[in-house]
Amino acid sequence: MKISDLAVLIKGAVEGDDxxxxxxxxxxxxxxxxxxxxxxxxxxxxxxKSQSSCVLTTVAMRISSKPLIRVHNPKLAFLISYRFLHPLxxxxxxxxxSAVVASTVKFGNNVRIGAQTSIEGQxxxxxNVIIESGCVIKENCFIGASCHLYPRVVxxxxxxxxxxxxxxxxxxxxxxxxxxxxxxxxxxKFPQLGKVIIEENVEIGANSTIDRGSLDDTIIxxxxxxxxxxxxxxxxxxxxxxxxxxxxxxxxxxxxxxxVTMSGxxxxxxxxxxxxxxVIGGKxxxxxxxxxxxxxxxxxxxxxxxxxxxxxxxxxxxxNFSSLSKMVKEKNS
Amino acid sequence: MKISDLAVLIKGAVEGDDxxxxxxxxxxxxxxxxxxxxxxxxxxxxxxKSQSSCVLTTVAMRISSKPLIRVHNPKLAFLISYRFLHPLxxxxxxxxxSAVVASTVKFGNNVRIGAQTSIEGQxxxxxNVIIESGCVIKENCFIGASCHLYPRVVxxxxxxxxxxxxxxxxxxxxxxxxxxxxxxxxxxKFPQLGKVIIEENVEIGANSTIDRGSLDDTIIxxxxxxxxxxxxxxxxxxxxxxxxxxxxxxxxxxxxxxxVTMSGxxxxxxxxxxxxxxVIGGKxxxxxxxxxxxxxxxxxxxxxxxxxxxxxxxxxxxxNFSSLSKMVKEKNS
Amino acid sequence: MKISDLAVLIKGAVEGDDxxxxxxxxxxxxxxxxxxxxxxxxxxxxxxKSQSSCVLTTVAMRISSKPLIRVHNPKLAFLISYRFLHPLxxxxxxxxxSAVVASTVKFGNNVRIGAQTSIEGQxxxxxNVIIESGCVIKENCFIGASCHLYPRVVxxxxxxxxxxxxxxxxxxxxxxxxxxxxxxxxxxKFPQLGKVIIEENVEIGANSTIDRGSLDDTIIxxxxxxxxxxxxxxxxxxxxxxxxxxxxxxxxxxxxxxxVTMSGxxxxxxxxxxxxxxVIGGKxxxxxxxxxxxxxxxxxxxxxxxxxxxxxxxxxxxxNFSSLSKMVKEKNS
Numbered sequence: 001m002k003i004s005d006l007a008v009l010i011k012g013a014v015e016g017d018d019x020x021x022x023x024x025x026x027x028x029x030x031x032x033x034x035x036x037x038x039x040x041x042x043x044x045x046x047x048x049k050s051q052s053s054c055v056l057t058t059v060a061m062r063i064s065s066k067p068l069i070r071v072h073n074p075k076l077a078f079l080i081s082y083r084f085l086h087p088l089x090x091x092x093x094x095x096x097x098s099a100v101v102a103s104t105v106k107f108g109n110n111v112r113i114g115a116q117t118s119i120e121g122q123x124x125x126x127x128n129v130i131i132e133s134g135c136v137i138k139e140n141c142f143i144g145a146s147c148h149l150y151p152r153v154v155x156x157x158x159x160x161x162x163x164x165x166x167x168x169x170x171x172x173x174x175x176x177x178x179x180x181x182x183x184x185x186x187x188x189k190f191p192q193l194g195k196v197i198i199e200e201n202v203e204i205g206a207n208s209t210i211d212r213g214s215l216d217d218t219i220i221x222x223x224x225x226x227x228x229x230x231x232x233x234x235x236x237x238x239x240x241x242x243x244x245x246x247x248x249x250x251x252x253x254x255x256x257x258x259x260v261t262m263s264g265x266x267x268x269x270x271x272x273x274x275x276x277x278x279v280i281g282g283k284x285x286x287x288x289x290x291x292x293x294x295x296x297x298x299x300x301x302x303x304x305x306x307x308x309x310x311x312x313x314x315x316x317x318x319x320n321f322s323s324l325s326k327m328v329k330e331k332n333s
Numbered sequence: 334m335k336i337s338d339l340a341v342l343i344k345g346a347v348e349g350d351d352x353x354x355x356x357x358x359x360x361x362x363x364x365x366x367x368x369x370x371x372x373x374x375x376x377x378x379x380x381x382k383s384q385s386s387c388v389l390t391t392v393a394m395r396i397s398s399k400p401l402i403r404v405h406n407p408k409l410a411f412l413i414s415y416r417f418l419h420p421l422x423x424x425x426x427x428x429x430x431s432a433v434v435a436s437t438v439k440f441g442n443n444v445r446i447g448a449q450t451s452i453e454g455q456x457x458x459x460x461n462v463i464i465e466s467g468c469v470i471k472e473n474c475f476i477g478a479s480c481h482l483y484p485r486v487v488x489x490x491x492x493x494x495x496x497x498x499x500x501x502x503x504x505x506x507x508x509x510x511x512x513x514x515x516x517x518x519x520x521x522k523f524p525q526l527g528k529v530i531i532e533e534n535v536e537i538g539a540n541s542t543i544d545r546g547s548l549d550d551t552i553i554x555x556x557x558x559x560x561x562x563x564x565x566x567x568x569x570x571x572x573x574x575x576x577x578x579x580x581x582x583x584x585x586x587x588x589x590x591x592x593v594t595m596s597g598x599x600x601x602x603x604x605x606x607x608x609x610x611x612v613i614g615g616k617x618x619x620x621x622x623x624x625x626x627x628x629x630x631x632x633x634x635x636x637x638x639x640x641x642x643x644x645x646x647x648x649x650x651x652x653n654f655s656s657l658s659k660m661v662k663e664k665n666s
Numbered sequence: 667m668k669i670s671d672l673a674v675l676i677k678g679a680v681e682g683d684d685x686x687x688x689x690x691x692x693x694x695x696x697x698x699x700x701x702x703x704x705x706x707x708x709x710x711x712x713x714x715k716s717q718s719s720c721v722l723t724t725v726a727m728r729i730s731s732k733p734l735i736r737v738h739n740p741k742l743a744f745l746i747s748y749r750f751l752h753p754l755x756x757x758x759x760x761x762x763x764s765a766v767v768a769s770t771v772k773f774g775n776n777v778r779i780g781a782q783t784s785i786e787g788q789x790x791x792x793x794n795v796i797i798e799s800g801c802v803i804k805e806n807c808f809i810g811a812s813c814h815l816y817p818r819v820v821x822x823x824x825x826x827x828x829x830x831x832x833x834x835x836x837x838x839x840x841x842x843x844x845x846x847x848x849x850x851x852x853x854x855k856f857p858q859l860g861k862v863i864i865e866e867n868v869e870i871g872a873n874s875t876i877d878r879g880s881l882d883d884t885i886i887x888x889x890x891x892x893x894x895x896x897x898x899x900x901x902x903x904x905x906x907x908x909x910x911x912x913x914x915x916x917x918x919x920x921x922x923x924x925x926v927t928m929s930g931x932x933x934x935x936x937x938x939x940x941x942x943x944x945v946i947g948g949k950x951x952x953x954x955x956x957x958x959x960x961x962x963x964x965x966x967x968x969x970x971x972x973x974x975x976x977x978x979x980x981x982x983x984x985x986n987f988s989s990l991s992k993m994v995k996e997k998n999s
Contacts, residue, residue: 024857024859025859025881026859026860026880026881026882027881028881028882029881029882073847073849075847075856076847076849076854078856079847079854079855079856079857080854082857096766098431098764098766100429100431100448100449100466114784115766115784116449116467116766116782116783116784116800116802117449118447118448118449118466118467118484132802133766133784133802134449134467134485134782134784134800134802134818134820136447136449136465136466136467136484136485136502138484150820150822150841151784151802151804151820152467152485152800152802152818152820154467154483154484154485154502154503154539156483156502168838168841168842169802169820169822169838169841170503170540170820170836170838170873170875172501172502172503172539172540172561175483175501175502175538175539175561176501176536176538178538178558178560178561178578178579180558180576181406181408181409181412183406183409185574186556187534187556187558187574187576188409188412188413189412189536190408190411190412191357191412191415193357193358193359194359201853203842203855205841205842205844205875206820206838206841206875206877207503207540207562207836207838207873207875207895209503209538209539209540209561209562211539211561214359215358215359215360215361215362216359216361216362223852223853225844225846225853227844227897228838228841228844228875228877228897229540229562229873229875229895229897229915231560231561231562231579231580231597233579241851241853243846243853245844245917246844246897246899246915246917247580247897247913247915247933249562249579249580249597249598251578251579251597251615263935264897264915264917264933265598265915265931265933265951267580267597267598267615267616269596269615282917282933282935282951282953283933283951283965285598285615285616287615299616299632299965300644306651309651309654310647310648310651311966313647313650313651313654314647314650314976314979314980315976316654316658317650317657317979317980317983318972318975318976318979320658320661321975321979321982323661323664323665324661324983325982326664327660327661327664327993328986328989328990328993331989331992331993332989431764433762433764433781433782433799449782449800450782451780451781451782451799451800451817467782467800467818469782469798469799469800469817469818469835471817485800485818487800487816487817487818487835487836487872489816489835503836503873505834505835505836505872505873505894508816508834508835508871508872508894509834509869509871511871511891511893511894511911511912513891513909514739514741514742514745516739516742518907519889520867520889520891520907520909521742521745521746522745522869523741523744523745524690524745524748526690526691526692527692540836540873540895542836542871542872542873542894542895544872544894547692548691548692548693548694548695549692549694549695562873562895564893564894564895564912564913564930566912580913582895582912582913582930582931584911584912584930584948598931600913600930600931600948600949602929602948618931618948618949620948632949632965633977639984642984642987643980643981643984646980646983646984646987647980647983649987649991650983650990653991653994653998656994656997656998657994659997660993660994660997
């Protein structure tokens with residue numbers, strides 16, 4: 001593809017030779033024919049030394065010896081270019097002969113089912129759904145159009161996926177929540193009667209687990225992205241556009257507002273509400289509700305400035321410990 | 334079912350019309366014919382506004398416009414009612430034709446084996462065992478009566494499950510422990526010769542992993558409940574009636590007493606002993622043994638009152654930092 | 667095997683009767699014919715009371731009533747003896763008839779493929795590779811000689827395993843990294859074009875997840891051992907001989923040097939460098955780069971002595987809080 005043609009598609013301006021690009025890559029691995037991107041001066045210098053044929057960069061950046069396409073957001077333009085240079089090949093419908101598919105499964109157009117899958121009764125599969133090898137879909141699930149289930153995903157009964165949901169390998173959706181009633185030394189299992197609803201454009205990382213609701217449903221809002229090895233307990237409601245990094249755990253019946261951003265290994269306790277736009281620092285323990293638009297961090301999590309000040313005070317006290325202890329001893333004597 | 338008949342089964346007293354109930358649900362989703370429960374005034378008010386036909390509540394609660402069944406513990410009565418309204422349907426024995434079952438596997442009565450499973454030699458399956466799709470059971474495992482393995486569970490060789498064990502999707506039992514010997518810069522793998530024993534009525538959540546013992550066995554005591562994504566290392570001994578929430582990790586050769594309760598994301602170090610009835614707060618790091626009946630919390634974990642006092646002191650010091658630092662400066666000058 | 671013959675193989679010296687050993691076990695479970703080991707006095711006493719036929723111990727240890735083999739490192743000698751007493755049985759090549767193997771897969775000698783596996787096009791399998799039941803190997807993977815994949819491992823496309831790699835059940839390698847670009851409220855998925863390279867003698871524990879690189883590759887160095895439920899993000903480079911205990915998470919593009927030792931449940935933030943020989947204490951949050959040869963611990967992680975001193979100071983301040991608060995009040999009044 002001529003870079004002048006690509007520039008039209010991504011609303012950029014070509015500078016330098018109107019060369020051809022055939023693929024994309026990072027600066028470190030770029031070869032002739034590759035498009036790469038540079039958001040700052042130092043990366044532009046590295047890109048110039050690479051074999052890449054064209055660099056996506058900003059309007060503000062200096063003139064270069066390489067052909068450039070100047071755009072508003074080079075990283076965004078790079079990912080959009082990826083789709084133009086590697087368009088999704090229209091697939092043909094396919095069911096691997098080793099797949100076990102109940103006779104009552106309803107198929108949309110152009111569904112692909114991999115080897116060794118098992119799809120139980122009353123399941124509905126939307127158009128262009130891809131279910132890779134080794135998945136198990138239990139009865140009465142609904143899988144919306146263009147969902148992609150990577151190998152070995154398990155959906156328990158009644159799970160509902162809206163359109164364009166991506167579930168990576170080993171994800172389990174709809175398993176029983178952790179609900180018990182203790183009575184005179186005996187632990188009774190509480191029925192887990194709700195289901196899981198995952199809205200459109202959600203992506204969930206490998207080996208994460210999403211519990212079904214106990215009496216209510218567990219809901220994950222549209223466009224939310226959840227990384228690997230996360231745990232979402234029963235009845236949790238996660239809003240739209242939430243970013244949750246790896247190994248986070250959300251306890252039962254907690255609500256997370258839209259546009260919340262969470263780093264990795266965060267724990268949020270049960271039955272609390274995290275407001276919209278909250279940002280939570282890595283490895284925090286959130287033990288209460290958090291109001292909208294606040295940044296929290298720590299164990300237990302507190303507003304960022306407060307946690308940082310406490311850390312600074314403790315450092316200072318440690319440094320000045322001999323004076324401090326002398327004062328206290330004098331006071332006490 | 335008439336509520337007067339149900340009341341006899343759950344030892345409750347009917348108040349109001351002797352109506353029919355056909356199913357159960359939470360207050361938020363109750364429809365006509367549903368039984369629900371209310372443990373307090375505000376939930377009773379919500380239940381009255383719902384379409385539910387009958388409410389399980391306590392003896393102490395006020396008179397209601399809805400038919401009630403008064404019981405000692407409404408939540409417990411609800412879960413017991415669930416089994417009466419939805420009795421387990423006696424199943425018929427079944428082996429899916431796609432299952433691969435070694436000729437030396439011993440079958441109890443009424444065993445059900447799902448699609449795409451693999452069961453290796455010398456495995457014993459008790460009466461009423463259910464093994465769902467995609468499970469892999471390696472050689473010489475023993476699976477007790479009425480165990481239920483959800484899809485894609487893996488049991489390594491020699492694993493022993495007693496009766497009524499529930500393993501959720503993706504659980505791995507009996508994988509090698511993390512044991513190595515370093516010698517002059519080389520890391521040698523230490524043989525993992527023990528096995529895993531899981532006693533009756535244990536339930537383990539999705540994608541949790543239980544390592545086999547290295548020389549000894551790993552043991553999980555009866556009635557213990559383990560949530561999703563937990564890690565139990567080699568040679569760990571967990572007592573009876575332990576509750577362990579999601580994403581906890583127990584390091585090698587540690588012993589956990591009966592009736593211990595653990596919140597989520599707790600780490601317990603290796604070779605320590607946690608006494609009976611200990612309660613451990615969320616995200617704690619337990620770096621030593623803990624005596625019976627103590628509540629601990631924090632990183633590192635300490636008795637709850639001590640951790641809370643330290644937090645309060647640090648908050649106070651931070652608030653009074655300017656006075657404090659002035660005093661120290663005056664002292665030093 | 668006569669212990670005199672074993673002693674030659676492990677470079678030890680026999681003391682006492684030249685008895686026969688047929689197997690190995692720990693002190694607690696040793697039976698007649700078993701070899702066991704004792705590194706200290708108290709374990710030697712226990713070993714003497716056991717039924718074991720021979721004890722591996724050090725040159726420094728006292729004379730015993732049991733036959734001994736004295737060696738430099740008893741635990742190391744025990745694991746080496748394991749291989750002599752239980753030599754690997756040469757296996758025969760085997761492909762289970764239920765396996766689905768693309769016609770373009772290249773086979774080394776003596777490959778074993780378990781039931782219900784799926785191996786896609788252009789995959790190369792080295793000599794003596796074992797792939798157990800339920801694995802899914804996507805297109806264009808390379809699996810080096812003597813690799814062992816336990817049940818239900820998933821390799822995404824282009825994954826490269828060098829020789830002798832062991833992946834335990836449920837491991838996922840090559841899943842998409844967690845990369846998105848936010849633009850005016852919309853979250854776009856960034857292409858994940860790199861792959862995963864796992865070097866020789868690496869072992870990875872059950873249900874761990876290793877993301878593919880986004881533009882670069884994710885690399886795990888030779889001899890590194892990773893425990894269960896760990897998360898390695900995109901573009902991470904892990905050195906050689908690294909020990910990483912369970913439930914650790916390494917965020918994107920971070921580099922970990924050779925010979926680093928990590929306890930469990932550690933989080934390391936993105937884009938930092940951990941120097942060679944660093945030791946990181948359990949449940950630490952590493953929020954910056956760490957120089958070579960340092961021991962760090964805490965949340966956030968600091969040099970061990972500093973974290974310990976801060977803890978001691980905080981304890982002291984808590985104990986002396988009444989004096990301290992009185993002083994501050996007097997100062998302020």
